[in-house]
Amino acid sequence: MTPAPLRIHTPVCVIGAGPAGLLLARLLELNGIDCVVLERRGRDHVERRVRAGLLEQGTVEALRRAGVAGRLDREGLVHEGFELRLEGDTYRLPFTKLTGESVWMYGQQEVVKDLIAARTTAGGALHFDVDDVRVDRLAGDGATVTCTLDGRPAEITCEFVAGCDGFHGVSRTAVPAASLTTSTHTYPYAWLGILAAAPPMSPELVYATGERGFALQSMRSSTVSRLYLQVPPGESADTRSDEEIWAELDLRLTGGSGALPTGPVLERTLVPLRSFICEPMQHGRLFLLGDAAHIVPPSAAKGLNLAVADAELLAGALAVWYATGRRAALDAYSATALRRAWLGQEFSRWMTELLHTGPGGTPFDRGLRRARFDHLTGSTAAATDFAEQYVGQSRR
Known part of the structure; x- marks a missing residue:
């Protein structure tokens, strides 16, 4: 019934x-x-x-x-800020100092x-x-x-x-x-994300980009890190071994210095952009x-x-x-x-376009990205505009 x-x-x-x-x-x-x-x-x-x-x-x-x-x-x-790294050059964006707001x-x-x-x-x-x-x-x-x-x-x-x-x-x-x-709009790359029982290498976010592609160091606590790798959009979350993921993250984030803390991978996700x-x-x-x-x-x-x-x-x-x-x-x-x-x-x-290396990237594309980076890091006005958007002030 x-x-x-x-x-x-x-x-x-x-x-x-x-x-x-x-x-x-x-x-x-x-x-x-x-x-x-x-x-x-x-x-x-x-x-x-x-x-x-x-x-x-x-x-x-x-x-x-x-x-x-x-x-x-x-x-x-x-x-109160984050690090931006481009091909070994490092710049800290102090968004709280520039905007009065934190994340x-x-x-x-x-x-x-x-x-x-x-x-x-x-x-x-x-x-x-x-x-x-x-x-x-x-x-x-x-x-x-x-x-x-x-x-x-x-x-x-x-x-x-x-x-x-x-x-x-x-x-x-x-x-x-x-x-x-x-x-x-679909971007020609994806993110492979891992949640790992490893302390973050820096107390702030680190966005790194270069010839090998983009990587991000984030965190959930002082003992759990959230990290991302730029990968081709057709790659699956299980394509790479844990060891391969850590090695690639270290190359992109530290230049292969071995300074990136590692630990057990708790979860993997593939994020299309x-x-x-x-x-x-x-x-x-x-x-x-x-x-x-x-x-x-x-x-x-x-x-x-x-x-x-x-x-x-x-x-x-x-x-x-x-x-x-x-x-x-x-x-x-x-x-x-x-x-x-x-x-x-x-x-x-x-x-996204500042941080990622697109497939078939040319020297012209790399030069434009370097110009964007140099403008952002060399102009207080440009850094302030970026910071206002990053913390959400510009949308209110």
């Missing part, structure tokens, strides 16, 4: 329990607005998947305003854990392993979302839908194709946030920070709507979010 369907009404249905969806739910809760959060994956998967780890100061302040930054403030690593190293999965803990402590509706979500109706006065909850078919009626379910989610596909314009953006980021009562609307290459670490900015923007607009009935801020959501997203895209592409 088929169980009777659940019928749920909520002001906002949030699809996706990543940083954007969870932060949006938290901010709505603080404004007295109820919502239901639906996530396709299980809680364990969501809390364990390793993603970005660099938080701009604006993102940290947003998490503090949401009351979920206690562990971040205790455990996050505050950075924090704190893994995205840790942000997600903190937001899930806040949601469950408050008793908010948060459902995992919901893999059959459909946006069945978008109308002028709201929407209907169907799915299965705890083995029972469910019909959720809501006034607004927040699509926070990533590039492959169902939210964007609910918008008629004729109503969306998409732009994409691509850009994607869709316009507009709203359709009627449906709003797109984070990777559902835009993807940037990881070179400048803008993805998580853009997602948090989307969540704050939409939460504020919804708070005004429910408090006053005015929807000017809701109507402006897409234009405001897209302006920020395009700024993130532009800087991410500039930094």
Whole structure:
């Protein structure tokens, strides 16, 4: 016998329990607005998947305003600059000195854990392993979302839908194709990332590039490092042995000096480098946030920070709507979010092209990269402009 369907009404249905969806739910809760959060994956998967780890100061302040930054403030690593190395030449960009702002190293999965803990402590509706979500109706006065909850078919009626379910989610596909314009760019390289039980060789990030390609030294703590190698896009995460990875990282980061600390590799990931953006980021009562609307290459670490900015923007607009009935801020959501997203895209592409050696690179290409490096390192104005974009000031 088929169980009777659940019928749920909520002001906002949030699809996706990543940083954007969870932060949006938290901010709505603080404004007295109820919502239901639906996530396709299980809680364990969501809390364990390793993603970005660099938080701009604006993102940290947003998490503090949401009351979920206690562990971040205790455990996050505050950075005031980074090293840029080009063919043996080293330059430190002191972005805090140039802008007055810092960045924090704190893994995205840790942000997600903190937001899930806040949601469950408050008793908010948060459902995992919901893999059959459909946006069945978008109308002028709201929407209907169907799915299965705890083995029972469910019909959720809501006034607004927040699509926070990533590039492959169902939210964007609910918008008629004729109503969306998409732009994409695929880069001719990928990143092989490792998480390793090894101390970082430097307390700050090190971006290194040269004839062999790009490498990045990052960290999660004083004993766990996150490192990346530029590799061809067709390479798999298992192509190279651990020994080969460490040897190549040492060559690119230290010139083969052996100064790079090594240790057991805990996890490998292959990260394609691509850009994607869709316009507009709203359709009627449906709003797109984070990777559902835009993807940037990881070179400048803008993805998580853009997602948090989307969540704050939409939460504020919804708070005004429910408090006053005015929807000017809701109507402006897409234009405001897209302006920020395009700024993130532009800087991410500039930094990607500065750092990477493309296939078939010519002496002319190498000369241009050297000129960019020399301008950045030789001009306080250029360094300040770069620093403002790196810490996210230019998007506010």
